[in-house]
Amino acid sequence: MPHTVLITDPVDPVCTDMLENKGFEVDLLLEYDEETLREHVSSANGWIVRSGTTVTAELIELADNLEVIGRAGVGVDNIDLDAATRKGVLVCNAPDGNTISTAEHTTAMMQALARTIPQANRSLLSGKWERKKFSGSELHSKTLGIVGVGKVGRAVAERMQGFGMKLLGFDPLVSEEVAARHDIELVDLDTLIENSDFITIHTPMNEETRGLLGTEAFERCKDGVRVVNCARGGIVDEMALLDALKAGKVAGAALDVYSKEPPPEELTELIQHPNVVATPHIAATTGAAQEKVAQQITEQVINGLMGEPVMTPVNGMAIRMAAQPEVQTYLELADRLGQIAYQLMEGNAQSLTVKCRGEVPRRYAEVLSVAALRGVLNQWADEPVNFINAPVLAEDMGLRFSETREAEHGSYTNLIEVEVKAGDETHVVAGTIFHGTDLRIVRIDTYELEAKPEGEMILYRNVDRPGMLATVGDLLAKANVNIGALALGRKARGEMALTAVSVDDEVPAAVLEEIASLDGVEDVRSVKIR
Numbered sequence: 001m002p003h004t005v006l007i008t009d010p011v012d013p014v015c016t017d018m019l020e021n022k023g024f025e026v027d028l029l030l031e032y033d034e035e036t037l038r039e040h041v042s043s044a045n046g047w048i049v050r051s052g053t054t055v056t057a058e059l060i061e062l063a064d065n066l067e068v069i070g071r072a073g074v075g076v077d078n079i080d081l082d083a084a085t086r087k088g089v090l091v092c093n094a095p096d097g098n099t100i101s102t103a104e105h106t107t108a109m110m111q112a113l114a115r116t117i118p119q120a121n122r123s124l125l126s127g128k129w130e131r132k133k134f135s136g137s138e139l140h141s142k143t144l145g146i147v148g149v150g151k152v153g154r155a156v157a158e159r160m161q162g163f164g165m166k167l168l169g170f171d172p173l174v175s176e177e178v179a180a181r182h183d184i185e186l187v188d189l190d191t192l193i194e195n196s197d198f199i200t201i202h203t204p205m206n207e208e209t210r211g212l213l214g215t216e217a218f219e220r221c222k223d224g225v226r227v228v229n230c231a232r233g234g235i236v237d238e239m240a241l242l243d244a245l246k247a248g249k250v251a252g253a254a255l256d257v258y259s260k261e262p263p264p265e266e267l268t269e270l271i272q273h274p275n276v277v278a279t280p281h282i283a284a285t286t287g288a289a290q291e292k293v294a295q296q297i298t299e300q301v302i303n304g305l306m307g308e309p310v311m312t313p314v315n316g317m318a319i320r321m322a323a324q325p326e327v328q329t330y331l332e333l334a335d336r337l338g339q340i341a342y343q344l345m346e347g348n349a350q351s352l353t354v355k356c357r358g359e360v361p362r363r364y365a366e367v368l369s370v371a372a373l374r375g376v377l378n379q380w381a382d383e384p385v386n387f388i389n390a391p392v393l394a395e396d397m398g399l400r401f402s403e404t405r406e407a408e409h410g411s412y413t414n415l416i417e418v419e420v421k422a423g424d425e426t427h428v429v430a431g432t433i434f435h436g437t438d439l440r441i442v443r444i445d446t447y448e449l450e451a452k453p454e455g456e457m458i459l460y461r462n463v464d465r466p467g468m469l470a471t472v473g474d475l476l477a478k479a480n481v482n483i484g485a486l487a488l489g490r491k492a493r494g495e496m497a498l499t500a501v502s503v504d505d506e507v508p509a510a511v512l513e514e515i516a517s518l519d520g521v522e523d524v525r526s527v528k529i530r
């Protein structure tokens with residue numbers, strides 16, 4: 001059956017063309033009530049949205065076939081990321097296709113504010129000729145404060161430099177050197193607020209940025225400051241802005257975004273304030289930007305649904321690495337080692353460490369730890385576990401995980417070790433890949449042995465003395481269980497050895513008990529590798 005991709009916001013037709021060319025079914029649903037949306041979501045494998053759709057936890061919960069949500073743009077604050085991550089749904093965006101259009105809209109807003117263009121236009125259209133009333137302000141030599149020196153912030157900086165503005169920037173994640181490359185002087189937020197003639201916002205919306213410019217900030221601003229928000233509504237506190245406009249502290253504000261969209265009744269006074277220039281979230285609405293974001297996001301959604309690398313994940317960063325072809329065999333090995341290690345435990349694991357040795361590249365360490373986690377959690381959790389939800393489910397279950405990488409590798413050119421612990425109990429299962437594809441377990445706890453990590457196995461420790469294997473073999477034969485392979489991890493005659501028996505059929509619990517009751521046998525485990 002072909003995959004279905006649901007589209008619930010207007011996106012450039014290139015999106016539909018690309019999906020159909022790849023054999024996907026497109027479900028274009030631009031007008032809907034909640035019930036209709038629920039029905040369509042429940043059968044979608046992929047879902048493409050812009051800012052107009054709110055992707056709630058409830059919808060994600062219903063979407064049992066959903067694998068990927070693609071945001072044809074930057075901001076993902078309309079998507080319940082936590083719910084998507086827990087359900088193992090990949091969320092990706094198109095982070096730079098609309099940067100230029102958004103920066104251009106921001107600069108247009110700044111000029112509209114400085115020269116009161118919309119107000120003057122309205123006045124003229126109403127039959128007036130008010131040349132004195134619309135005396136503007138020059139941008140040249142003024143200070144522009146850029147809050148959020150990311151892609152759009154930098155693109156705005158480049159453009160406003162051409163107007164001869166002095167640029168200040170505030171962004172906790174950007175270095176002075178990077179800012180200086182864009183002729184932005186990096187300062188703290190207070191300095192920016194106190195020294196800017198214009199302030200423009202370009203951060204994401206999150207708990208840290210909500211209300212970033214509020215009553216207190218406006219009090220510290222220069223008299224007559226002008227404020228532009230083309231990022232997200234609510235980063236500038238709308239009611240505080242209205243008060244500051246009414247008090248004349250803020251000379252003008254240009255808004256493309258609102259805390260609720262479309263803006264509700266209570267924002268009418270702000271939007272209709274004579275010194276406000278307001279647009280209906282159109283900064284990214286140009287033919288060029290829409291074509292770019294549609295193309296970018298469709299590529300990512302197709303890749304996500306086809307198991308190819310997704311380059312712009314917003315959650316589950318491991319997915320980017322997990323889809324690389326050269327890492328697949330290592331992932332399989334780490335997953336199987338995780339499965340085995342978990343099944344050796346008496347109780348539930350509390351920590352998991354993956355050690356990569358030899359020629360296993362350093363960049364794989366993190367994704368291999370997620371693969372081993374997936375192996376562990378797929379036995380433990382009630383829900384399906386994948387690369388997206390494994391870390392968050394581990395956290396929920398109190399399982400700490402980490403990874404290390406060591407160049408030293410002993411006898412093997414590549415080696416992955418998975419260690420699980422709970423209290424005093426520790427198990428280590430190590431494996432290697434021979435000839436690029438051949439997976440082998442090479443150590444279990446302190447026993448060196450060589451076994452294929454596949455199918456059903458029974459593992460037990462026994463005194464290393466004649467007759468032990470024959471007795472176990474006899475019990476299995478009587479239960480009509482066929483032995484496929486055997487591996488012995490020996491220390492010295494008379495000491496405890498580890499025996500790994502690969503069997504073609506599941507070993508009945510009663511037979512396992514019989515083996516466990518044999519003299520000289522302990523720690524019998526049945527291990528199933530999927």
Ligand SMILES: NC(=O)C1=CN([C@@H]2O[C@H](COP(=O)(O)OP(=O)(O)OC[C@H]3O[C@@H](n4cnc5c(N)ncnc54)[C@H](O)[C@@H]3O)[C@@H](O)[C@H]2O)C=CC1
Nearest residue numbers: 075102148149150151152171173202203204230231283284
């Ligand atoms: N109005 C519209 O149609 C559009 C709006 N946007 C919005 O514009 C904003 C910026 O987009 P991009 O530049 O593409 O994103 P970006 O991710 O490239 O840049 C965001 C910057 O904000 C910084 N930042 C994060 N928290 C901060 C804080 N507390 N204080 C100061 N800086 C902080 C980050 O370090 C980053 O450098 C986003 O909110 C995005 O959703 C983007 C495109 C179109």
Ligand SMILES: O=C(O)C(=O)COP(=O)(O)O
Nearest residue numbers: 050051052073074075284
């Ligand atoms: O990319 C973003 O963050 C935007 O806000 C653009 O939103 P839109 O795709 O125009 O609904």
